[in-house]
Structures are given as structure tokens and as C-alpha cells.
Amino acid sequence: MTKPILYYIRHGETAWNAEGRFQGSKDIPLNEKGRAQASAAGDILRELLARDERLAHHFGYVSSPLSRARTTMDLLRRALGLPATGYAVEHRLREIGWGDWEGLTLPEMKVHDPDAFEARRKDRWGVAAPRGETYAAVTERLRTWLAELTADTVAVAHGGTMRALMVATGVARPEEVSELRVEQGVVYVFANGAMSKYG
Template sequence: MHMTKLYLIRHGETAWNAASRAQGSQNIALSENGRMQAKLLANRMKNYPIDHIYSSDLDRAYETAKIMAEPLGLPVEKIEGFREMCFGEWEGLTHHEIQSKYDEHYSVWRSKPHEAYIPGGEKLIDVQKRGLRALHQLVETHKDENIAVISHGVAIKAILLGLMDIDLSYFYRIRQDNTCINLVEFTDYGPVIVTLNDTSHIESMKP
């Protein structure tokens, strides 16, 4: 039986994460805290037999991937399909600012994310489509290998729901913390989610 293992991992923390600012397609670097999380992630992942590492083309994901790749001695390849959802006019604003300036759109995003239209931004379904397209291509290319992909919170949640054939309306039922690991095994019978939002490697950093 064929078995391809995919480690789908969220990037480390940024200053905008800490301030609850919408990042989306903005290119924000990791914070010191985020780099420490990435080092703890690297320390854990060096125990796994990873064959290939891919990352979103945004710096916070790429830097996390590079830190993780170093002890494994592997290169990191960027794939645009794994970048974060574009939040258009919301990017750079805090959740509170978005709520006060775009109340109508924001309440739809919070209650019916699959129907939300963010001014100048992407739709959730489009993020899911490009993410799944990129993912299936990798799984097809690397049969029976172990792949790590570093991506973003919204993109990963959309991908995971797609893999499980669960409607995007359930978007808020999944949580993705910084540097969390989601392990998905692709078998002859389809994808199986083994672990979800595993952050045991950064427990020591939690207050």
C-alpha cells in the first residue's frame, strides 16, 4: 500500500500576530518569539525522516521553513499556492479596527466565512482551491515520501477542510497556532488526518 506523509505546519509568530493584525498577503517577518518557536520546531522535526520541504512564498513561512530545514540539511522550495489568503483592505488593521470600519463584512466573515466578501481580498474558496491544487501536485510527485509544507493559518484550515470534504462554513471549528504540526497520511484510500494543531514542542514557551 502506498503511504505519503505530509507535515502541514503553520509559520512562527510575527509582531502582527501578537498584535492581532490581519497580515494576509503582507510580507511580515518573524518576531524574536517566532524565531524561537521555529528553532523548537526544528529541534523536533529533525527526529522525523523528512524528504522534501516546501513553503509559502511569504517571508514568515519561508524563514520558519529555513530554520526547520537547517538541521535536516534540506533545501526549501517556495510555492505561491500555499501563501496566505489576501485580506485586501483589512491588511494591517487590528480585528477591532476591522470590526469598527467594516462591521457588515466582518460579521459575515465571523458567522459565514464561506460567503464573506472582503473588499479587495480573496474568497475563502479560492484560497482552498489553490492550496489543494498545490498540495495534490506535491503528493502526486512525491509518492511514498515524507513532505513538510510551511503555510499559514487560514490557508491550512481551508486545505484541511477540503481534504476531509467538510464544508468551509465549519472554518472556525479548527484552530491553528503558530508552528503547529498537522500530520496527514495519504493512502490508497485517500487522506487521513493523524494529528491536528500539535504544538507540544513549544509548550515550554506558553505562559
């Protein structure tokens, strides 16, 4: 059985992204650049669908519950000529939880808890921030979500979720993606056991 195609978009930029602060579950809104990136991703997706002679309303649409993802989805759907409403919200697509380190930059994390910072530096996949979540745990919740997908789907979520998704789909290993930069304003397509980036 052929697996559904997944079009994945990371939310647009927020003020905390621009400052290098780790957001996790903090509900930080898009900034103006982020709103432009969301619309740009919608334009890219519209072009991809036209190229492949696909109709936007034939897809499933799902977003992380955090507002930065939902606003991105709203703007993306507008670019596709779809109403802002009409998509599902999926808790399993939420960003990795950074626990006590949410709102901190990397240098601030190191000062906050040097021992935990060093432990995580040695094992970015299996060690969590204090009271946070591991990438391994995020990967497992992404696997359960993927197992339930039955139709080609457009998903809007987060950078950490994307790293876990790449491992969950088998297109990369943890050591390859732990520090991977996941871009905003682009579209990632998971199809036929591979991933492609557009934009």
C-alpha cells in the first residue's frame, strides 16, 4: 500500500526565533517576517500542486495547536484560495517541550544548568532539558500520528517536530538531524520514502 504524501511546513518566524530563544510550548505569535514566510510557503505549495495537477481542496490539512503554527496554516490556506477554517488541530504535532529552558538562548541554558546542558550536548536525542522532553519521545508520538494518516496531507508544525518526523519516516538518522536547521517559508515533501525541499 502506498503511503500518503506529506507536505510539511514549519511555522513562520517569531520574535523568539529571531532572538535565538527556544519556544517549546510557549505560545509566541508570528512576527511580520513570519507572516510573510507563511504566505510564501502557501505560494510555493500552490505552485507544487499546479505542477502535479493536484487540487488543494483534495488534501487533508492539520496543524499543531500552537498559535504560531495555526496562523501559518491560516495564511497558507489563504494563498491556496481556501477558507482559513477547515483544518484539524493535532496535539501530537506540538513542538518538543524544553521544560525549564523555554525562553532561554543556548548560552543562557548553559548558565542555568551546566550539568544538564553538558549531558544533552553529548546525547541530543536521548537527553531532555530539565523537565522537558526528548527527541526520542517526540519521534514516538510522530510515529503514532503517521500510522493514522490515510490521505495526502498538508501539515504545519515546528522545527523540532520536523527533526523527529525525519527520523520517524526513516529518511534520516538521529545523529544527522539533531542540529539540522529547519527552514521557514519553504515546503518539505515526504513521498516514496524520501524528502524534498522546495523554496
